[in-house]
Amino acid sequence: MTHNYNFIDDLEHGLMNDEFVIYYQPQIDYKSGGLIGAEALVRWNHPIMGMNGNGFSGRFCSII
Helix, strand or coil: HHHHHHHHHHHHHHHCCCCCEEEEEECCCCCCCCCCEEEEEEEEEECCECCCCCCCCHHHHHHH
């Protein structure tokens, strides 16, 4: 649990310090080439681990 506790502290710190960035990824219809939508992707620019760091996705999944 200590590992997750520290990660949650990092998440809170990241939220308080605007370390999260939203990127919009277009969704394109491959037949027409037209834009059919977009998805929002959140990226964490961690001050030590960098953009998304190593193993972030696994840590998110274990918390959720």
